[in-house]
Amino acid sequence: MTADIRVMREDLRPPATPPRRHFISIKDITREDIERLLATARTFERSLEREVKKLPTLKGRLVINVFYESSTRTSSSFELAAKRLSADTMSIKSSGSSVDKGESLKDTAITLGAYDPDVIVIRHPQIGAPQLVARVTEAHVVNAGDGKHQHPTQALLDLYTMREALGRLEGLHVAIVGDVLHSRVARSLIQALALVGAHVTLVGPPGLLPRGIEEMGCEATTEISTIAGADVVYILRMQRERMQEGANYVPSLREYTARWGVTPERLRPGQKVMHPGPMNRGVEIDPRVADHADALIETQVRAGLVTRMAVLYDLLTNGPIEVKTESVLEVA
Amino acid sequence: MLFGPEQTKENIVVRGARVVDPVAGIDAVLDVRVDDGVIAALGTDLDTNSHRVIEGEGLLLAPAFVDPHVHLRTPGREDEENIVSGTAAAAAGGYCAILGMPNTDPVVDSAATLGSLIEAARAEAGIPVGFLAAITKGQSGAELTEMGELAAAGAAGFTDDGMPIAAPGLMRRALQYGAVTGRRIALHCEETTLSRDGQMHEGAVSAELGFTGYPSVAESLMVERDLALAAYERQPLHLLHLSAWESVQALRRARAEGVEATGEVTPHHLCLTDEAIRSLDSNLKMNPPLRSASDRTALIEGLKDGTITVIATDHAPHARHEKDVPFEAAPFGVTGLETAFAALYTHLVDPGIIKLETLLDRMSTGPAQAYGLTEPRIAVGSHANLVLLDLNASYRITEETFRSRSVNSWLLGDTVKGKVRATIAAGRLAYSA
Numbered sequence: 001m002t003a004d005i006r007v008m009r010e011d012l013r014p015p016a017t018p019p020r021r022h023f024i025s026i027k028d029i030t031r032e033d034i035e036r037l038l039a040t041a042r043t044f045e046r047s048l049e050r051e052v053k054k055l056p057t058l059k060g061r062l063v064i065n066v067f068y069e070s071s072t073r074t075s076s077s078f079e080l081a082a083k084r085l086s087a088d089t090m091s092i093k094s095s096g097s098s099v100d101k102g103e104s105l106k107d108t109a110i111t112l113g114a115y116d117p118d119v120i121v122i123r124h125p126q127i128g129a130p131q132l133v134a135r136v137t138e139a140h141v142v143n144a145g146d147g148k149h150q151h152p153t154q155a156l157l158d159l160y161t162m163r164e165a166l167g168r169l170e171g172l173h174v175a176i177v178g179d180v181l182h183s184r185v186a187r188s189l190i191q192a193l194a195l196v197g198a199h200v201t202l203v204g205p206p207g208l209l210p211r212g213i214e215e216m217g218c219e220a221t222t223e224i225s226t227i228a229g230a231d232v233v234y235i236l237r238m239q240r241e242r243m244q245e246g247a248n249y250v251p252s253l254r255e256y257t258a259r260w261g262v263t264p265e266r267l268r269p270g271q272k273v274m275h276p277g278p279m280n281r282g283v284e285i286d287p288r289v290a291d292h293a294d295a296l297i298e299t300q301v302r303a304g305l306v307t308r309m310a311v312l313y314d315l316l317t318n319g320p321i322e323v324k325t326e327s328v329l330e331v332a
Numbered sequence: 333m334l335f336g337p338e339q340t341k342e343n344i345v346v347r348g349a350r351v352v353d354p355v356a357g358i359d360a361v362l363d364v365r366v367d368d369g370v371i372a373a374l375g376t377d378l379d380t381n382s383h384r385v386i387e388g389e390g391l392l393l394a395p396a397f398v399d400p401h402v403h404l405r406t407p408g409r410e411d412e413e414n415i416v417s418g419t420a421a422a423a424a425g426g427y428c429a430i431l432g433m434p435n436t437d438p439v440v441d442s443a444a445t446l447g448s449l450i451e452a453a454r455a456e457a458g459i460p461v462g463f464l465a466a467i468t469k470g471q472s473g474a475e476l477t478e479m480g481e482l483a484a485a486g487a488a489g490f491t492d493d494g495m496p497i498a499a500p501g502l503m504r505r506a507l508q509y510g511a512v513t514g515r516r517i518a519l520h521c522e523e524t525t526l527s528r529d530g531q532m533h534e535g536a537v538s539a540e541l542g543f544t545g546y547p548s549v550a551e552s553l554m555v556e557r558d559l560a561l562a563a564y565e566r567q568p569l570h571l572l573h574l575s576a577w578e579s580v581q582a583l584r585r586a587r588a589e590g591v592e593a594t595g596e597v598t599p600h601h602l603c604l605t606d607e608a609i610r611s612l613d614s615n616l617k618m619n620p621p622l623r624s625a626s627d628r629t630a631l632i633e634g635l636k637d638g639t640i641t642v643i644a645t646d647h648a649p650h651a652r653h654e655k656d657v658p659f660e661a662a663p664f665g666v667t668g669l670e671t672a673f674a675a676l677y678t679h680l681v682d683p684g685i686i687k688l689e690t691l692l693d694r695m696s697t698g699p700a701q702a703y704g705l706t707e708p709r710i711a712v713g714s715h716a717n718l719v720l721l722d723l724n725a726s727y728r729i730t731e732e733t734f735r736s737r738s739v740n741s742w743l744l745g746d747t748v749k750g751k752v753r754a755t756i757a758a759g760r761l762a763y764s765a
Contacts, residue, residue, distance in 0.1 A: 103655060104653065126657075127531075127543060127658060127659055127660050128660070147658075148542030187542055210539035215370055275428055320445035
């Protein structure tokens with residue numbers, strides 16, 4: 001057993017030490033990177049169809065998940081992705097850690113860095129937190145969401161889901177509906193869709209469409225009827241915590257739902273519907289839409305696991321899975 | 333209005349520098365002799381007697397700079413800056429006089445607090461320092477300070493810098509009462525209901541990065557209001573750190589209509605745009621924020637055509653650990669005293685965007701005039717306030733070069749051109765390198 005693993009690890013490891021890379025923003029990657037990551041994810045998806053789902057690929061590696069914000073999908077899928085690849089994992093949450101005692105992000109990162117983790121996955125409410133961790137540790141850093149800035153693995157899993165469902169990405173028309181202003185999901189997705197040649201229309205209340213957003217290479221409109229023209233309607237979560245009294249982004253959630261809620265009446269048959277979760281049923285998404293066969297919401301969750309496996313694999317092995325892939329998976 | 337130690341003035345000869353004082357109409361290679369702190373002679377081959385000789389060959393000698401917008405962090409945050417370090421930094425930047433801002437802890441809103449600062453400056457300032465006092469008690473925007481008493485105690489002017497005066501009614505009273513004191517009122521223009529939670533300029537870059545925007549209209553709306561009040565009351569005012577195109581337009585119009593308003597701009601707003609924030613470097617976070625390329629162009633145009641007569645650093649030191657956090661968590665402000673000339677020479681003069689004479693004027697004459705301070709002049713009989721500049725020196729800015737107690741400079745790691753070789757402030761050699 002041990003011998004097998006050693007052989008395999010040598011097989012997988014490139015001869016030279018890979019340059020330290022991170023996965024922090026879609027802005028940092030290319031279309032080729034996306035293609036490679038999606039292909040790797042596909043390979044892992046097939047491997048998960050087996051009875052024994054664990055692969056020895058990242059055995060001996062340490063992945064630390066640091067979550068300064070609540071999360072179900074992202075944190076669980078990163079943890080499971082690391083485990084499925086046989087990496088050791090550790091999860092740190094801000095509550096119950098030294099963060100409660102006022103420790104700075106920099107000091108927490110240096111502390112965790114002392115364990116020599118291969119990867120630090122971080123979610124943080126402030127833009128730029130992953131860059132800071134990358135600066136003060138030697139680990140590969142994966143951004144699991146930094147404030148309103150980026151959530152690149154979400155964008156990757158969304159592309160994966162769209163391609164699986166529609167067979168292509170190039171030329172797709174995606175309408176992103178709702179609170180774009182506060183959405184890191186939207187920012188990453190707009191950039192990722194632009195990279196693969198898809199067309200994006202943002203739809204939402206005027207106060208929630210940030211000024212200047214069109215310069216990211218998309219259109220923006222307040223007119224909900226435009227979603228009928230899209231191949232995919234991507235619904236953003238209406239972040240209730242942002243809608244506190246006096247903010248006046250919209251007069252009320254009720255009014256939001258009336259004007260921008262996605263209902264079966266506003267959709268065309270066959271349009272695919274996506275949502276990054278967690279959903280507010282009856283607010284941004286009608287329950288009939290959420291539960292319809294055209295909704296890809298559960299597929300997104302499954303895609304989250306395999307795309308995050310692909311990201312961890314890609315960072316730690318410096319390169320495409322390609323030719324060696326099948327043999328690696330056969331060994332497993 | 334300026335305070336420093338009572339010291340013997342020096343006898344100095346600066347030999348063979350290119351002497352430039354646009355106001356005095358000088359641009360020639362000359363010797364300048366300073367007797368007992370006063371410029372005694374300009375000429376060639378001046379007798380040096382037993383004077384200290386400073387070789388100026390290949391260098392440029394100009395009226396020293398005046399910075400009317402410095403956060404000395406004293407009292408309250410002496411770990412970030414104090415009068416000794418702040419004035420040492422100013423001297424290294426070529427300044428012969430600076431004005432400290434009152435947003436300290438406690439706020440400079442009483443004659444007692446102001447008095448203790450003046451006493452400290454008399455004991456330990458490296459160059460003359462003046463202090464602005466607050467317009468409202470605690471800078472809370474509710475109640476006027478005792479401006480008469482503060483002026484009598486030595487306040488150089490009044491400002492609530494860092495905070496706008498939200499209520500127009502109170503702003504009007506401040507303008508009226510400020511006039512009685514004979515001191516200038518200086519305003520931080522920000523409509524906070526528009527800038528609330530703003531981290532950077534609102535535009536394509538903030539939309540992409542996800543930062544809450546601080547729109548330029550949050551500034552220009554207040555600029556328009558304050559100029560309207562100044563016009564109505566026929567009182568002068570000074571507008572601090574302008575950043576937006578619309579603000580420059582408003583100031584130009586008001587001045588043309590006869591409003592006695594002056595405006596200032598910082599080196600960072602003249603050199604950078606919001607594009608720089610893509611790096612997420614917290615040393616690019618300040619209030620007002622870096623704005624778009626068209627705003628920057630308008631500021632440069634305003635500087636050139638004399639709409640803006642003052643370059644001020646808004647030197648805002650911050651503790652290292654407070655800036656070494658994600659951008660959103662970092663406090664607003666960057667340092668500037670030691671880098672202002674080099675930054676502006678490198679970004680604006682060397683590429684031919686503005687004339688050297690314009691830069692020298694806006695860093696010296698303009699600021700002095702805005703607050704009614706004596707203008708540094710290179711003329712026989714004037715107090716020696718001189719800066720010796722090496723326009724060919726190219727060097728890298730590192731933390732080690734700073735005399736300030738803080739290192740939150742946006743220029744860290746940059747290579748710049750233009751170095752201060754010596755500063756003579758109030759007749760004494762305050763810095764040489």
